[in-house]
Amino acid sequence: MRAAKLLLTIACFSALLFSCNRSGSSTNKLLIYTPHGQDMLRDFVAQYKTQHPQVTVEFLDMGSREILERVRAERNRPQADLWWGAAHTTFQTAAEENLLAPYRPTWNANVPESSRDANDNWYGTYQTPEVIVYNSDAVKAEEAPKDWDDVLDPKWRDKVLIRNPNPSDSMRAIFGAMIWRFYKDAGTPDKGYEWLRRLDANVHEYTADGTLLMQKLVRREGLITLWNLPDVWIYKEQKGFPIAYNFPASGTPVITDGIAIVRGAQHEAEAKRFYEFVTTSEALVLAAKKYYRVPVRTDIDRSQLPAWMNEKVNAMPLDWNVLRKQSGEWLRYWDTEIRDHNKQ
Amino acid sequence: MCGTSLTFHHDLRMFWGYAPLVGVAQMSKHPATVGQSRHRTSDGKAAPVSQRRPPVALSPRLILLLIVGVVLLYGVIYPNLHVVLQSLQRDGNWSLQNYREILAQRIVLKAIISSVAISVLTVMFCAGIGIPLAFLFERFTFPARRLFATLAALPLVLPPLVGTVAFIFLCGESGILARVAQSIFHLERAPWSLRGWPALLLFHAYTMYPFFYVLTGAGLSRIDAALAEAGRSLGARRARVLTRIVLPQLTPSLVAAALLTFMTSMASFSAPLLFGGGVRMLTLEIYTARQRGDLTLALTETVILAVISLSALVFFQRYEGTRRFAAAAMKGAAKTRRTIATGSARVVAMAFGVLFSLLLVLPVLTLVVVSFAREGSWTTQTLPPSYTLANYARIFSDSAAREVFLNSLSMSALAAVAALLWSFCVAALIVRKRRRTWHRLLSWLILVPWALPGTVVAVSLAEAYGKPSSLAGSFILVGTFWILPVVYFLRFMPLVVRSVQASMEQVDEALDQAGRSLGARWWQRFFRITLPLVWPGAVAGTLLAFVIALGEYVASVLVFVPSNRPISIAIASELRDFNLGAAAAYGVVLMAIIAVSMMVAGRLERLRS
Numbered sequence: 031m032r033a034a035k036l037l038l039t040i041a042c043f044s045a046l047l048f049s050c051n052r053s054g055s056s057t058n059k060l061l062i063y064t065p066h067g068q069d070m071l072r073d074f075v076a077q078y079k080t081q082h083p084q085v086t087v088e089f090l091d092m093g094s095r096e097i098l099e100r101v102r103a104e105r106n107r108p109q110a111d112l113w114w115g116a117a118h119t120t121f122q123t124a125a126e127e128n129l130l131a132p133y134r135p136t137w138n139a140n141v142p143e144s145s146r147d148a149n150d151n152w153y154g155t156y157q158t159p160e161v162i163v164y165n166s167d168a169v170k171a172e173e174a175p176k177d178w179d180d181v182l183d184p185k186w187r188d189k190v191l192i193r194n195p196n197p198s199d200s201m202r203a204i205f206g207a208m209i210w211r212f213y214k215d216a217g218t219p220d221k222g223y224e225w226l227r228r229l230d231a232n233v234h235e236y237t238a239d240g241t242l243l244m245q246k247l248v249r250r251e252g253l254i255t256l257w258n259l260p261d262v263w264i265y266k267e268q269k270g271f272p273i274a275y276n277f278p279a280s281g282t283p284v285i286t287d288g289i290a291i292v293r294g295a296q297h298e299a300e301a302k303r304f305y306e307f308v309t310t311s312e313a314l315v316l317a318a319k320k321y322y323r324v325p326v327r328t329d330i331d332r333s334q335l336p337a338w339m340n341e342k343v344n345a346m347p348l349d350w351n352v353l354r355k356q357s358g359e360w361l362r363y364w365d366t367e368i369r370d371h372n373k374q
Numbered sequence: 375m376c377g378t379s380l381t382f383h384h385d386l387r388m389f390w391g392y393a394p395l396v397g398v399a400q401m402s403k404h405p406a407t408v409g410q411s412r413h414r415t416s417d418g419k420a421a422p423v424s425q426r427r428p429p430v431a432l433s434p435r436l437i438l439l440l441i442v443g444v445v446l447l448y449g450v451i452y453p454n455l456h457v458v459l460q461s462l463q464r465d466g467n468w469s470l471q472n473y474r475e476i477l478a479q480r481i482v483l484k485a486i487i488s489s490v491a492i493s494v495l496t497v498m499f500c501a502g503i504g505i506p507l508a509f510l511f512e513r514f515t516f517p518a519r520r521l522f523a524t525l526a527a528l529p530l531v532l533p534p535l536v537g538t539v540a541f542i543f544l545c546g547e548s549g550i551l552a553r554v555a556q557s558i559f560h561l562e563r564a565p566w567s568l569r570g571w572p573a574l575l576l577f578h579a580y581t582m583y584p585f586f587y588v589l590t591g592a593g594l595s596r597i598d599a600a601l602a603e604a605g606r607s608l609g610a611r612r613a614r615v616l617t618r619i620v621l622p623q624l625t626p627s628l629v630a631a632a633l634l635t636f637m638t639s640m641a642s643f644s645a646p647l648l649f650g651g652g653v654r655m656l657t658l659e660i661y662t663a664r665q666r667g668d669l670t671l672a673l674t675e676t677v678i679l680a681v682i683s684l685s686a687l688v689f690f691q692r693y694e695g696t697r698r699f700a701a702a703a704m705k706g707a708a709k710t711r712r713t714i715a716t717g718s719a720r721v722v723a724m725a726f727g728v729l730f731s732l733l734l735v736l737p738v739l740t741l742v743v744v745s746f747a748r749e750g751s752w753t754t755q756t757l758p759p760s761y762t763l764a765n766y767a768r769i770f771s772d773s774a775a776r777e778v779f780l781n782s783l784s785m786s787a788l789a790a791v792a793a794l795l796w797s798f799c800v801a802a803l804i805v806r807k808r809r810r811t812w813h814r815l816l817s818w819l820i821l822v823p824w825a826l827p828g829t830v831v832a833v834s835l836a837e838a839y840g841k842p843s844s845l846a847g848s849f850i851l852v853g854t855f856w857i858l859p860v861v862y863f864l865r866f867m868p869l870v871v872r873s874v875q876a877s878m879e880q881v882d883e884a885l886d887q888a889g890r891s892l893g894a895r896w897w898q899r900f901f902r903i904t905l906p907l908v909w910p911g912a913v914a915g916t917l918l919a920f921v922i923a924l925g926e927y928v929a930s931v932l933v934f935v936p937s938n939r940p941i942s943i944a945i946a947s948e949l950r951d952f953n954l955g956a957a958a959a960y961g962v963v964l965m966a967i968i969a970v971s972m973m974v975a976g977r978l979e980r981l982r983s
Binding site for chain 1: 651666932
């Protein structure tokens with residue numbers, strides 16, 4: 031009998047725990063899906079709440095590919111109102127699957143053609159240039175690779191770390207760009223594959239995620255990697271990692287990070303308000319200073335931005351639509367025919 | 375931590391060493407799902423199986439049947455049928471084209487072969503470690519034996535996500551062990567790299583051998599020593615006694631352990647992702663296909679994975695069905711076990727046991743070290759050069775972090791308690807009805823969620839209950855708090871069911887009949903006779919489900935909502951924001967919580983009337 035009572039107590043206790051957990055419902059709600067990280071989100075949500083105290087803003091932090099999968103799974107009953115953060119290629123895929131609702135922000139004229147959707151389904155907020163990164167304790171600046179092809183130099187054999195490109199927008203962009211360099215003239219990816227094959231010969235390991243990539247870089251499992259500039263600055267400045275970078279001389283892919291309203295959003299008006307709120311020039315400058323996000327808008331007072339954001343970026347001209355459509359097949363080929371073939 | 379860990383591991387041992395005695399180990403002996411059931415004992419006598427048990431009063435039985443049927447229909451059959459049907463479709467038409475195409479791909483075949491090969495090897499390695507270790511701790515006595523015996527079950531509490539990270543920092547090529555070896559032997563480069571088959575097998579062996587260790591230990595403490603003694607007195611040598619008497623009696627435990635290990639290894643995802651190197655496993659292929667957006671391929675590969683896992687279930691159970699005498703043979707026999715308390719064998723055994731247990735603690739300690747290390751400072755040194763409390767300050771000053779723990783605790787508790795209640799419903803229906811086909815089908819259906827990857831359980835549930843449909847009506851689960859408890863319940867209830875069901879099998883039916891003849895109603899008999907007897911096994915299974923649910927990630931990430939954000943999401947989020955230390959700190963706190971739950975469970979177990 032005691033056992034039964036105990037069981038009952040546990041059941042009641044869990045029910046109690048659960049009931050404390052329910053948040054009160056509110057008519058002014060907003061749900062954001064975002065990969066931008068908790069710190070940045072909390073900061074912006076707190077500021078938003080000072081202006082709009084009646085609104086309950088909630089967010090779910092996930093990787094951008096996970097967001098795409100979720101939005102897909104929820105298409106019949108959308109949960110999210112706003113999707114803040116993903117590479118434009120991901121947004122373009124979502125737009126083609128009819129998952130996004132068009133919205134034209136007030137600042138639409140101040141965004142370059144290439145950083146927005148022609149049908150207003152998404153707009154660019156931040157820019158993410160890719161760079162060549164090296165361990166600055168172990169590699170002298172003058173010896174570090176200056177361009178993509180330098181990474182293939184035999185002296186870096188077994189010294190290059192690459193993040194697994196499948197789940198990473200940055201790595202997909204880099205791999206895509208490397209193939210595109212040859213594809214645009216030849217019309218076939220063969221020479222690009224050859225490039226990746228030569229890279230594979232130098233690769234020490236394909237790491238599962240960006241965090242491990244950076245850890246392994248400073249722990250000298252490898253000395254060189256390819257990664258995006260904002261993350262490099264976070265590690266350099268916030269965490270004091272001994273790393274440095276070079277812009278590839280021949281140009282680098284620049285990913286546009288975007289924002290979009292989810293089709294069928296239950297709180298669309300609120301979503302639009304938050305959309306505007308996080309893309310004012312003040313908000314963009316704050317994101318630049320505190321969270322290392324390079325703004326897309328062209329009408330920002332660039333003197334307010336950190337110095338490194340004003341460095342000249344030689345953007346590689348790419349046909350992103352071709353890249354997006356082909357990259358699945360390219361990656362599949364890389365995955366089955368190229369990856370780790372130097373190890374066998 | 376030291377003080378807690380002592381009691382905690384003691385309780386852990388209580389949980390594992392004791393509970394399976396009537397609990398998990400017994401699951402193997404329950405042939406309700408066996409291809410054919412046999413009721414012969416080793417000595418040819420018929421086991422006491424009641425043939426003419428009068429039916430339980432109709433109404434409660436009918437209600438149970440209804441509950442079980444509805445939960446299975448809505449939780450298992452309907453969502454998963456969805457998956458299977460989708461894999462059988464091509465452009466809106468029925469066809470086997472997907473399977474034909476996939477099985478024609480060299481890469482997929484390779485993945486299937488390496489998945490199965492890794493899993494078989496994992497089972498062998500785990501058996502090789504777990505069984506001798508169980509013998510060691512069961513047969514020898516030495517100081518602090520209990521402590522070390524408890525430590526040996528430690529890998530069970532290593533949280534997912536950060537567990538693998540701890541492993542990398544310990545055994546990786548820039549990990550502590552490699553750096554130590556480098557400085558001792560003055561090596562220029564790391565002496566090894568943690569990649570490929572050896573790395574996978576090492577990690578699998580580390581995380582999964584407790585299945586063997588724990589189940590064998592429980593089996594050993596239960597086997598009939600008198601039989602072995604009889605063998606010895608008839609002149610059999612030690613080895614012969616071991617192979618002909620002891621091991622056969624252990625068969626049910628070993629088969630159960632092998633099955634659990636095999637299925638867990640088939641579904642292993644983070645290990646191949648993080649240090650699989652070029653090894654392709656099916657789970658990884660599914661993940662990659664999803665990432666590429668090839669959903670049909672992913673679905674079809676999932677069905678293949680599930681089919682392999684479930685075939686293993688059928689195979690193992692067929693085999694265990696041939697060895698069903700342990701329980702009958704030991705009836706009434708004294709559970710004596712000879713322990714070796716003196717001699718040189720004891721010293722060797724003790725040294726080995728202590729050394730091995732310490733090795734097992736290392737990954738957990740590594741996680742603690744990482745959680746205290748100052749970010750960015752630990753580069754080429756063996757151990758972090760500077761320490762900080764910042765990571766703990768970060769998570770403890772954060773109200774959202776508290777909420778995360780509360781969420782995970784309450785949802786896992788809900789799921790575990792629900793699973794416990796549900797297990798009693800199931801067990802009441804199928805225990806001792808092993809001959810009927812539909813009982814076998816029932817047991818098999820219950821195990822389906824265990825054989826499927828977590829992502830699939832979540833996606834199938836999200837798709838099945840994301841829109842109004844003919845079966846679900848306007849009932850929508852997606853986007854509510856309840857979706858996660860439901861997912862946890864479905865994924866982990868098989869553990870509880872198996873454990874409870876096995877314990878119920880063990881209860882001597884004569885007791886129940888005695889109660890009946892004394893005029894007790896079914897509920898009186900349940901609360902006064904059955905429940906007290908199956909309580910330890912039930913608590914053990916429930917606790918296991920609870921602990922695993924606390925760290926669940928792959929399914930959670932696809933369906934969580936703001937009001938139920940679990941710990942694992944917080945850990946993943948810290949990892950994504952490059953706060954490795956904070957992620958490790960979450961992991962350490964999670965381990966502490968698991969320790970406390972173990973202690974509470976230990977209390978609960980002793981509370982049985």
